[in-house]
Amino acid sequence: MTNDTIPAARIDVAPEEACPITPVVGIVFSRWTTPILWVLNEYGRHRFVELERRIATITPKVLTERLRQLERDGLVVRTYHPEVPPRVEYEISELGRSLAPLFASLAGWSINLGKVEQARLDYDAREPVRGRRT
Amino acid sequence: MTNDTIPAARIDVAPEEACPITPVVGIVFSRWTTPILWVLNEYGRHRFVELERRIATITPKVLTERLRQLERDGLVVRTYHPEVPPRVEYEISELGRSLAPLFASLAGWSINLGKVEQARLDYDAREPVRGRRT
């Protein structure tokens, strides 16, 4: 505990981000990951096509990519059943499940979506006044 | 509490997303918004350049864009002081401040980053076995 530990340093924070949660956001909230994790968490194990249908607007290619990434990050578990026809199942991992309270929090914040919508209307209503001074 | 509330409907979920938190994610976790909100929430009101320096890797163009978006969504308040030289200050709004617990949750989940890293190492270690069957 001598003073040869980090010398207070500049407050410039990390070189990368001024924000400690950025890495988590990158992992958990990159495109399509939330619908996938939500579905797996909420409705349990799914086959590929089931996910595809459940999410509907995702293409198989992108679904594959995202599932790979989630599997790699340890948030999703992939199980291959060597049958004919082949069957693959995806389920949320324990690590993935640990995100549940977070998701619940997020869902809870949804009650504020109306305020956001209203803020947008207000903003758009007074913004045509070009120049945006004041 | 009669059964004339939402008639069960199809479970096909929303047409857009199979996931109710997607809208919130779009608003709160789009690119750069977290560092900005985090800084404003954590360190209070900032001038444009201060934010620029604090975040460091962001370009003024993108910073402007994101600040506009956040202002429009009611998460950030912009105050213009007509002086010479001009001075503009950004601070988090009450609505933005309501995200604080969420951010704290996220920050708390950071303890799992090591597990993610380990999962990646494991995955990469066994993946060179091409074919990815099993």
Place this chain on the structure above:
DNA sequence: CGGAATCCACCACGATACTG
């Protein structure tokens, strides 16, 4: 200082095949 305007590069995503 606090931006706006312009130009450009990249790649994530979508669409459309095809396969074990």
Place this chain on the structure above:
DNA sequence: CAGTATCGTGGTGGATTCCG
């Protein structure tokens, strides 16, 4: 069924320049 391969594009972000 559960993907992979290939191609094309648009939209986002970076770099640069200029302005009130």
